[in-house]
Amino acid sequence: MSADLWQRGCERLAAELPEQQFNTWIRPLPPADVSDDGEDGVVAAVRVPNRFKLDWIRSQYASRIEGVLTDLAGKPVRLELMLAQRDAALVRPTADSAATRVAPGGLAAGANGAATQGGVPAGAAASVGAPAVAISRPPAPASSVHRLNTALTFDTLVPGRANQMARTAALHVAGAPGHMYNPLFIYGGVGLGKTHLIHAVGNALLRDRPDARVLYLHAEQFISDVVKNYQRKTFDELKAKYHSLDLLLIDDVQFFAGKERTQEEFFNAFEALVAKRSHIIMTSDTYPKGLVDIDERLTSRFDAGLTVAIEPPELEMRVAILIKKAEAEASPMPEDVAFFIAKNVRANVRELEGALRKVLAYSRFSHKDINIALAREALKDLLSIQNRQVSVENIQKTVADFYKIKIADMYSKKRPASIARPRQIAMYLAKEMTQKSLPEIGELFGGRDHTTVLHAVRKIGGERQKNTELNQQLHVLEQTLKG
Numbered sequence: 001m002s003a004d005l006w007q008r009g010c011e012r013l014a015a016e017l018p019e020q021q022f023n024t025w026i027r028p029l030p031p032a033d034v035s036d037d038g039e040d041g042v043v044a045a046v047r048v049p050n051r052f053k054l055d056w057i058r059s060q061y062a063s064r065i066e067g068v069l070t071d072l073a074g075k076p077v078r079l080e081l082m083l084a085q086r087d088a089a090l091v092r093p094t095a096d097s098a099a100t101r102v103a104p105g106g107l108a109a110g111a112n113g114a115a116t117q118g119g120v121p122a123g124a125a126a127s128v129g130a131p132a133v134a135i136s137r138p139p140a141p142a143s144s145v146h147r148l149n150t151a152l153t154f155d156t157l158v159p160g161r162a163n164q165m166a167r168t169a170a171l172h173v174a175g176a177p178g179h180m181y182n183p184l185f186i187y188g189g190v191g192l193g194k195t196h197l198i199h200a201v202g203n204a205l206l207r208d209r210p211d212a213r214v215l216y217l218h219a220e221q222f223i224s225d226v227v228k229n230y231q232r233k234t235f236d237e238l239k240a241k242y243h244s245l246d247l248l249l250i251d252d253v254q255f256f257a258g259k260e261r262t263q264e265e266f267f268n269a270f271e272a273l274v275a276k277r278s279h280i281i282m283t284s285d286t287y288p289k290g291l292v293d294i295d296e297r298l299t300s301r302f303d304a305g306l307t308v309a310i311e312p313p314e315l316e317m318r319v320a321i322l323i324k325k326a327e328a329e330a331s332p333m334p335e336d337v338a339f340f341i342a343k344n345v346r347a348n349v350r351e352l353e354g355a356l357r358k359v360l361a362y363s364r365f366s367h368k369d370i371n372i373a374l375a376r377e378a379l380k381d382l383l384s385i386q387n388r389q390v391s392v393e394n395i396q397k398t399v400a401d402f403y404k405i406k407i408a409d410m411y412s413k414k415r416p417a418s419i420a421r422p423r424q425i426a427m428y429l430a431k432e433m434t435q436k437s438l439p440e441i442g443e444l445f446g447g448r449d450h451t452t453v454l455h456a457v458r459k460i461g462g463e464r465q466k467n468t469e470l471n472q473q474l475h476v477l478e479q480t481l482k483g
């Protein structure tokens with residue numbers, strides 16, 4: 001009954017899921033090992049070739065697969081996803097290609113309508129396994145040419161609410177490039193993991209398809225390539241280099257601002273890549289419509305796939321990042337110390353890493369265990385800078401400058417939204433970034449009641465969760481205030 005159960009499950013899923021999803025994620029799976037453990041119910045163990053596919057299938061399809069199998073078996077079926085052994089993974093690539101694909105559980109092509117009528121879409125086949133048709137492709141570049149940092153992977157990227165959407169989209173692109181979310185546009189403040197994420201996509205794709213032509217580059221490298229080729233009049237070389245890629249990862253596209261020739265060449269590359277269903281992932285410090293001095297025909301194209309933000313990590317995520325990074329340094333970090341650091345270093349992950357490095361170095365040099373006292377000592381400069389800089393007066397001035405209102409409006413009774421809102425934002429920041437109580441803050445805002453401050457704090461805090469633009473502005477303000 002075991003192979004049969006899996007096969008019937010696949011047939012049901014093939015009928016229920018969009019064809020592309022089934023072909024990309026379920027169909028390439030090897031048949032499940034199904035065992036009936038009597039009272040414990042039925043277990044269906046499936047080996048998945050790599051970690052990111054495993055994560056994706058677990059988060060997107062596991063409960064659906066379990067539901068279908070349970071339904072067909074007439075008793076509970078538990079799905080156990082596990083990583084395939086290395087050897088197995090090495091043998092599998094041919095099975096992934098369209099021509100020789102092994103159907104799951106013997107689900108022969110033709111056993112269901114979706115498989116026979118549509119077959120495996122050419123794009124999907126190319127995205128999952130080796131390219132289906134080898135039309136005199138130039139050889140894939142050597143790994144040094146990818147310019148990928150192999151340490152920046154999905155495994156080393158801590159997931160959290162702040163990067164959830166961006167990470168999910170990135171995983172999807174890594175699994176099926178050239179399909180959904182093209183281009184993928186990731187934006188957010190400095191040091192929040194945008195670069196890490198796009199390297200992770202490149203590394204994941206290359207692990208799956210070593211022959212894929214992937215290129216990571218910072219926007220400035222593209223600019224300098226354009227300049228070089230302009231001087232040498234070798235634009236064909238430039239085209240050959242960029243237009244033949246399978247995946248282009250380009251960081252910080254806001255640097256294209258005001259560079260007309262660069263924008264033109266990027267536009268050409270963009271059009272050529274999208275037309276041949278190669279994937280483009282871009283990062284920026286702002287969303288496409290917020291980019292200045294970039295031609296609208298480009299920014300509108302940037303927005304044509306999926307645009308996602310990476311937010312500053314919340315406290316728990318900062319703690320998880322610290323613990324994971326400390327572990328990677330073989331210096332386990334007690335949770336209370338991680339909380340202490342995370343509460344005090346809030347701006348971005350890069351700063352968090354800096355603080356962690358200081359604490360670890362201090363512990364090593366002083367031969368002392370890591371505890372809160374040691375962390376306080378190691379970070380005393382950083383903490384004192386923070387304490388010195390963030391005063392309510394400073395917040396009022398910074399917010400007033402940012403929203404172009406007068407500082408006096410922070411204390412005034414004026415109510416127009418153009419003044420009341422920045423004032424509420426300043427109150428929110430005063431609560432978040434200083435040790436002042438609500439009544440003290442109220443006093444500093446022209447003798448307002450503490451309930452007015454509380455209302456502002458709750459309102460802005462709540463909106464921040466939903467309104468990306470506001471969140472971005474607050475992030476900029478926080479970073480400015482922390483210096």
Ligand SMILES: Nc1ncnc2c1ncn2[C@@H]1O[C@H](COP(=O)(O)OP(=O)(O)OP(=O)(O)O)[C@@H](O)[C@H]1O
Pocket residue numbers: 152156157158159163188189190191192193194195196197321349350353
């Ligand atoms: N979620 C995360 N888990 C683990 N490490 C992270 C995470 N987010 C960021 N980092 C690390 O923080 C550092 C800064 O991240 P990264 O360079 O990707 O930021 P960025 O958003 O591209 O910043 P910038 O705009 O300044 O280029 C890197 O070392 C990265 O590995």
